[in-house]
Amino acid sequence: MTDRWLLDPDPALLPPARTPEVRFASGGVPLLGVLHVPAGPGPHPIAVLLHGFPGNERNFDLAQALRRAGYAALVFHYRGSWGVGGTYSFANVLADAARAVPAVRELAAEHALDPERVALVGHSLGGFAALRTAAHDPSVRAVTAIAAFDFGAVSQAPDVVLREAHDMFGSDLLPLRGTDGDALFAEMLAAGAAWRLAGLAPALAGRAVQVLAASHDTAAPPALHHEPVIAAYTAEPIHRLEHATFPTDHVFSDHRQALARAVVTFLDRHLGA
Template sequence: MRPFVLALALLLPAAHAQINSALLVDPNPDLKFPARNLDVTIPSHGTPLPGVFYLAEGNKPHPTVLLLNGLGSEQNGDLAQTLRRAGWNVLAVHSRGTAGVTGTYTPATATEDAEAESAFVQTNATTYFADPKKVVPLGYSEGATAALALFTQNAQIPAVVLISLPTQGAPGAPKVATRPVLLFSAEDGSAPQTEALLLAIKPTSPHSLHMHMRTDHNYATLRIALQSITVDWLARQFRPEH
């Protein structure tokens, strides 16, 4: 445990250098409204997008993460499970042109698919015990481009998490306004554009944060730190209902 605690101490402010319980402890089960994995299919511009809705336990409205992955093999399932233990729903859907889904993956189509996923949560908020005012895109790699585009185009989205944002993904800072942004970069070339975006929005978005992690594009050696920082930061922006 000692190397992990040291890693968090180096990455987090002193007041937050602790291990979030969602990483290590399963919650007491709600036998009437248990956590479940639900297969979903979401239509987007004539194409059915398959995915999984990680439903958090309990029947109160939960904040919900839209997990938007890129083109690689990393699907961030560990992050989805940790977020659910922390009281979040997570919707993870394969975009067009990925994982055998028909179509071609482009930044434009990925953004359209993200919009379809967001609309799905809004429309089915009662069914999935989702709080429609607390839907947060979390984008990884190319998915971060789609997450940021969705965030900038919809002023009702309260926050966004961006992991290894590609160069072409950074928009004009005025579109982001005062809403909080959590940014991760790694030793994969994503740091310069991430730092530039944070510097541009920091004067108006004081709750935004950039964490640079000394690991590869898959965050393979710091997965637990990635999860802990994400859950901790989101908890400070929102309070999930259990």
């Protein structure tokens, strides 16, 4: 049987699928997004996608796969990134991710969405933001973190890891405004261990959590960014925890369909499109 996320909808299904531009404010700044609305009357469960740093990979293929599977998928840009106004910072990314959850619920009536079934799906920095947002917002039904970058763990790592992080933060600044590598590095150090993803285990204990890693990941190596998180989440325990490691790189370059299957299958168990 073919996975439904690979199949276009029945052309007789009404209303048809659509992709409206959406805007919502965070911190007084209008954020820009695209909502992938499935075909059919709904109400459709919602997946909010959170991209990484700086956002070269925005996971639109996941958004399309989720739509084919029956989920409305929101992709948006954070403050200070990709032409959006305001200043970019990691704290603003977290604030914007938190704001996206009520914002997408505000679109429910207009786009036949189910405000009670909201999930977060984040990659890299977005995975970090997804787990932190879900930990602080019990209304989020499920959360998927893909190759999550653990800022708190890096802040406590040896100098060689810190130097690599500093160089990385300073190398991808063209799509961003109001910041630089030194400012982002200082922000991570100031947050310190408070940003460790393992520390979220108590807040996520009763939640549906999926954590996916890549064994060839050089941006967020599993030994630092994934394995300690899984150890903490297993010890808590998070009873609805699912985790896996794929033989691929940080953006799952050659495992995109396997990634989509894993995410859709997980959300089906906990949101049920």
